[in-house]
Amino acid sequence: SQQGEEDPQALSIQEGENATMNCSYKTSINNLQWYRQNSGRGLVHLILIRSNEREKHSGRLRVTLDTSKKSSSLLITASRAADTASYFCATEITGANSKLTFGKGITLSVRP
Amino acid sequence: GAVVSQHPSWVICKSGTSVKIECRSLDFQATTMFWYRQFPKQSLMLMATSNEGSKATYEQGVEKDKFLINHASLTLSTLTVTSAHPEDSSFYICSASRSQARLHFGNGTRLTVT
Numbered sequence: 001s002q003q004g005e006e007d008p009q010a011l012s013i014q015e016g017e018n019a020t021m022n023c024s025y026k027t028s029i030n031n032l033q034w035y036r037q038n039s040g041r042g043l044v045h046l047i048l049i050r051s052n053e054r055e056k057h058s059g060r061l062r063v064t065l066d067t068s069k070k071s072s073s074l075l076i077t078a079s080r081a082a083d084t085a086s087y088f089c090a091t092e093i094t095g096a097n098s099k100l101t102f103g104k105g106i107t108l109s110v111r112p
Numbered sequence: 113g114a115v116v117s118q119h120p121s122w123v124i125c126k127s128g129t130s131v132k133i134e135c136r137s138l139d140f141q142a143t144t145m146f147w148y149r150q151f152p153k154q155s156l157m158l159m160a161t162s163n164e165g166s167k168a169t170y171e172q173g174v175e176k177d178k179f180l181i182n183h184a185s186l187t188l189s190t191l192t193v194t195s196a197h198p199e200d201s202s203f204y205i206c207s208a209s210r211s212q213a214r215l216h217f218g219n220g221t222r223l224t225v226t
Contacts, residue, residue, distance in 0.1 A: 033214060042118070042205055042217035043156070088155065099146070100215060104155045 004032075004089045004103030012109040019076040021106045023089030024069075030092040032065055033100065034074045037086045046074075046087075051094075081112040115139055116208050118218025125196055125225055133191045133221045135206030141186035142208035146215065147179075150203040162189040196225040 007022040023032070031050045035043040049056045049065045049072065056063050062075040076083055086107050090100040115138040125131050135145055143164045148156040160181050161169040168181035178200075180192040189208075193200055201224050207215040 035217075040203070040220070040222065042116075042219040043207075043215075045214045045216070048214050099158070099161060101158070102148075102156045105153075107153075 004091050004101060006087070006089055006103045006106045008106060009104070010107045010109070012111065013079055015079060015081055015110055015112050017079055019079050019083070019108055019110070021074045021076075021087055021089075021108070023072045023074070023103055025072075025089075025091045026070065027091075028094045029067075030094055032063075032072050033090045033092070034061075034063060034072075035088045035090060035102075037088065037105070039086075043088065076108075079108075079110045081110050084108060084110045116142075116206065116216045116218045118206055118221055120221055121219060122222040123224070125223070127197055127225055128195055130192055130194045131196055131223060133193075133204055133206070133223075135189045135191070135208070135218050137187045137208045137210075137216070140208075140210045142189075142210065143186060145183060145189040145206055145208045147181060147189070147191050148205045148207070150205060150220075152203075156205060159191075164189075193223065196223070198225045201225045 004023050004025045033048045034046040037043045047058050047063050049063050060077045065072045086105045088102050088105045090102045117136045119134045145162040147159045149159050150156050158171050159174045162181045162183040164183045170176045183189040203220050205220040207217045
């Protein structure tokens, strides 16, 4: 079964709006990471949050982590058409040493 | 920043032939690289962990004789799809870890087997 599950599966918003994507996981983790993938390309690392952290910011990105609920959220503020992509959460399970397990991904469409 | 180069970006081959995909870390040494497979609109499925100087570690259900992995140097890992069949058509992506757990990904290889 999938370690990470994103929600929603697809999201369509207007440029300028905020986009919130959620991820839930099942087992104890070292860290949780968010990646972005443009169609037909590799993944680009966005942000990493460790298990002892609750919130991190990077530019227009804000990530939260709730280990008690085994969930994370990625907020993209003031979205742009160029943010259109698939977003994946990935978890490094405790003891896995850089081995990541990816969720199914969220397709974000930002309408200009 | 760290760059991982994957080659070729796409390949079309006939059924029964073998295809080699290269993954290079351009500006750092990677003792560990990972190979993933991705179906359209699906997640990345880890196929194997490539370890420099030793045998790769394959995930359950991945045929090691079909997907040969060689990690002969600290900057190069190769995945060879042997005796390819149409069901092997997929998007293959490699990644490498430089430090602090984050992965750097190649741009992927689109394999089409006819």
